[in-house]
Amino acid sequence: MDFTLPDEHRMIQEEVRRFCEEEIEPIAQEIENEHRFPQEIFDQLGQLDVMGVPISEEYGGLGGDTLMYAVVAEELGRVSGSVALSYVAHTSLASKPLELFGTEEQKERWLTPLASGEYMGAWALTEPGSGSDASDMDTTAVKEGDEWVINGTKQFITNASEAGSVLVKAVTDPGAGYDGISTFIVDPEADDGFEVTTIWDKMGLNASPTCEIKFDDVRVPEDRLLGEEGEGWKQTMKTLDGGRISIAAISTGLAQGAYEAAREYSKEREQFGQPISKFDAIRDKVVEMERKVERARLLTHKSAWQYDQGERVTKSSALAKLDASEACREVAEDAVQVLGGYGYTEDFAPQRFYRDAKLMEIGEGTSEIQHLVIGRELGL
Template sequence: MDFELSAEHRMIRETVREFCEAEIAPTAQEIEDEARFPEKVFTQLADLDVMGVPIDEAFGGLGGDQLLYALVVEELGRVSGGIGLSYAAHVSLGANPIARFGTDDQREQWLRPLAEGDGIGAWALTEPENGSDASSMATTAERDGDEYVLNGTKQFITNATVANSILVKAITDPDAGADGISTFIVDPEADDGFEVTTVWEKMGLNCSPTCEIVLDDVRIPADRLLGEEGDGWDQAMETLDGGRISIAALSTGLARGAYEAATEYAGEREQFGRPIAKFDAVRDMIVDMHRKIERARLLTHEAAWRYDRGEPVTRASALAKLDASEAAREVAEDAVQVLGGYGYTEEFAPQRFYRDAKLMEIGEGTSEIQRLIIGRELGL
């Protein structure tokens, strides 16, 4: 296979990297401490024309491929896990399903603002009681003339407090199991009965809002149905195949950020008359960190490469997400160790990457679920 980066890939990656260094890195800890969604950063990302990287230019996107999108996510994750998470949820979960499954009218009304950066997208699948059994949901959507009436609660919804549109999964046929799930476009600002009831204080990623939302007799026009009734579960599985690639890329970025902080520190910090990077124990730890990052990136790029060619990517994306998410946590933990006592303080970045990395093993399918998926793909 050949997923060599094109000149466009390299140029956009470098542009985003320079932006991240100049505009995000200096305040990354501050916005995390304040649990503040950085609206200005997302406005600037819109100015860079990367809020809709994989979205067709006809609907306001950049028209890039999944590999380019993965590169952008990685660069954001390298400086801020929270910004990277909100960005990935916006593109992969909030915008891309409309691009793939929506009508032209839906794309024009709902996708274009997301792709052009005039709005933020979100996706609501998880519920308080269903966890990893995502198809076992209680949220309902009942047809009433030219409208649907939505009722239910969704949990751990990224971007819900800042979203201009949310794709909500709901049961339209209670007797059909997963085949009775459908997808609806909800407008949080205009649809009566929609409420964000909780914004969670988390272990990390606090500049990215994670919310509980309640839908209480939310009436929406029938033309807000995405695809057909009963398409929701298949749409979700296809969406998650791509979403796992973005989480793998984000994880790789988190690992890079932690690794670079540890490498810089180890080269400058002296003990017993020489930099600690010269000691075997520290050097070997840094080498292992580098190895894990390179492996995670290669698996991520392979999954993106296959996605761009229209190949099945369930196994590849699950493998990339599993490996990269675990690498992010392991590399960040080792980075804290390299810095010793300083690594445990908020004056240095590794503690933030460490806290951020843990969610990568939980969100968009836990590591255990990824192993289950890979096992099924291997016929086990």
């Protein structure tokens, strides 16, 4: 593959970078401190036509590819992990499955407003007791006449409190194992029995809402079943391949932002009569940060490119997610160290990158699960 971005991708990158620096970066710490979801930012991203980058223009998207989407996610992560996280959950988890598995009617009704940025979307898989074993779910959907009745609890669901639609995984055949899981489209506004019970305060990423949601006899018509009954787990595996690319892209962006802060500070800060970048300990640390960021970006772009070629990306996306998320945490930690006492204050971004980075090693499958996935792909 060619590691130089195509002209169209670079133009989108430059446009999004300008927007990030002008509109998001100035409020990035403020929205974290306030634990405020910045709806105005997502409204503007919709106006920029990037809320549905990898979605067909027919359904309100930009018609771009996964590589272009990864580039946008990285640029958002470079200034705000929270904005980037809500963005990718909306795009790869809440929107893309509708395009991949939905009927024409479902795409027109549910995908178009998501891709055009009319409202946010969410995807509900994880439960309080499931964790890494995501298939171990207690949420059920029982057929009654021409309706499905959903009951259960979902945990750690990004955007649920802001969403206009939620894709929900539920057990429809308790005795069928993986083949007994199905996906449903839930309307939080119109469907009685849907409730956001908790919005979590977190170590970082507090401008991106992470919610517990409950379903108490939520009734949805038959046309809210996404794909066929029993296809929910296969859909989930396909969705998570793209989700790992998303987290890898955010991680690369967070690492890039932390690295840039450390590099610039090291050239400006003087000790003992010279910039601290002239000292071997600092110079070597910054060089290592650059190496890790570039490696993470290359792995991410490779997996995105393979996805766009229709290749199987289970291994490459897990490799990208594993490497980029760990590089992100390491680079952010080193950035705090380079800035010293200033790095520990909220006046400088590295502390925010550092706190945000940790989730990248947990969400969309922990680092331990990525090792498991990669091991299986290697036949181990």
